[in-house]
Amino acid sequence: MSIASTQQKGFWAILWDYLTTVDHKKLGNMYIAAGAFFFVLGGIEALVIRIQLAKPENDFISAGLYNEMITMHGTTMIFFAAMPILIGFMNAIMPLQIGARDVAFPFLNSLGFWLFLFGGIMLNLSWFLGGAPDAGWTAYAPLSIQSPGHGMDFYILGLQLSGAGTLMGGINFLVTIVTMRAPGMTYMRMPLFTWTTFVASILILFAFPALTVGLFLLMFDRLFGSAFFDVALGGNSVIWQHLFWIFGHPEVYILILPAFGIFSEIIPVFSRKRLFGYTSMVFATFLIAFLGFMVWAHHMFAVGLGPTANAIFAVGTMAIAVPTGIKIFNWLATLWGGSITINSAMLWSLGFIPSFTIGGMTGVMLGATTADYQYHDTYFVIAHFHYVIVGGVVFGILAGLHYWWPKLFGKVLNEAMGKIAFWFFFIGFHLTFFIQHFLGLMGMPRRYWVFLEGQGLDTGNMISTVGAFLMGIGSLVFIINVVYTTVKGEKAGNDPWGDGRSLEWSISSPPKEYNFKQLPLVRGLDPYWIEKMEGNKKMTPAQPVNDIHMPNGSILPLIMTIGFFIASFGFIYQVDNNLWLIALFGGMAIALGSMLARSLVDDYGYHIHKEDLEKEVD
């Protein structure tokens, strides 16, 4: 069980290992791999959308299929690509950064992953089971309650499953950061990525319940005949919009804050300077989170909330530009006078700063209520949120992948291919979305299947489509790079960049299952850098070598998830045939039964013994 895991194992043994693992590093890698798979799916959907809009009155796909494409593109990219990859980083890196041996609840961590994965599978199975959801990723009522077929039901149940998983992840990270920091790791010595993980987890904790409630109401409206959003029966469809955006606006900060954290790790390392304004960075992160809960109605300016409400939310929205500006200037000041190395991770970070600033600027424009009546539901909005989400989150993810790849998988990604991928993607990104600002200002509405000839929209849309394909080529080069590195790459040392500042670079790449043989003593911000500056090769240990307590793996999280997965099908199809209630109750029985098993059977884990640890080389 303990150390001999380096021996060659058969395929089934490896598969079983991954199905039952509760190790945060393996789960992190699984989150990233699954997220990457959904990213490719969402990317293909994006290309289909752009092909349809390449020329006026195109008939590449039908109007109904187009609606399904835009819905699935948005839902997949937000919930099943961007968020899982970021949660994967949090899983794999955050415990290393605070000097912990695992997260606080390893079993819960595994359950969270499986719920997310099966939620994503559920949503995408709708393609093969009578049509995907088609009411937009925002699923506004009454369109979403009137949408025929079961597409929207798959949306509801799929998001409900994965949302439960995300909530578990958020709580897990909070408890880990509060209770499992290494000796000396005070709050104000935590790396920025850990801080943003912490704040994003708070946002998950408070924002996801609103989505859960909204989805439950929608589910009861669609499947059990209630009328929360049905105006004809005395309901109110605006409630859905409020519930969705009370969740939805913090959600965009759940995405962007960890990306900010990644850039705040990369820029100091490759500038060989400590992060400028560390305290103000932490403060700005909290301020963004706080304000983020008071601005959701800026998505609803055109609903008719009244001038007072609109004005309050407009002021709140513009106020967010202040803490974000603090961050931008802090990154610039970190670069200032630093000894800068430009590699792939750094290219993505440098590309992020101007791209994201453009997105932020159009955000303030959209926040101005009166002007928003012009921009609302045009391509200007599309351009804005792609500039912040692609220019911020996706650039952050790719920067993070280059930066932490050696820590995750033990090999450094190929630099040449990394740079090629960056330039294709970066140029393609600006080609695709910059022109969309002007398409929007010219009046091109979002979510329309076709546009007409001779309205000045032809060239712009063609340029946009070409850009989308360049982004596709960039992604392809990155995937080739991953394969190439896995096959040919050389093994990386503990600190492949040479200038690592935080604790994760003080241990082997990839780390041992117990992470730290002895918990490190943290003596300040950037603890590994401090040790290096004093001529030490390793961290000063805070404890003698001793037995390490480890959790046992378990298949129960997977079985529980499969139970809920089957029950979800029961929920969806019981409207057609009562026999499906068997699936509903059967699935619930499996899930609750495995919960009971987990509660009744004590699992004390195992120990890696001191003698075995002493034999290990570092």
Place this chain on the structure above:
Amino acid sequence: MTENTSMSKLNSYQNHKSKEEMKHQVITFALMIIFTLIAFYAVAVDMDKIFVIPLILILAIVQVGFQFYYFMHMKDKGHELVALLIFGGIWVAAVAILTFTTIIWW
């Protein structure tokens, strides 16, 4: 010898502390019972609604405070973060309720 004396000093200090703690617990418990009696009494004697409703709400808020700070130890050291999260949650819920009662028309 000196170690023994300092240990007994520490013990007596801790005894004193837990006595204090016990006193606080009993006082808050008694107060909470009295608050509940006041609330029942106010309803029983048919006082004006405009007076009774705010009274009961204020008593309830104070009781929640007692619950959090005395029985669940939020007043003790090391609970700052828990307090921050609880007040954050209350803030988010309050903003949502405020919106739902003011700008959603029926």
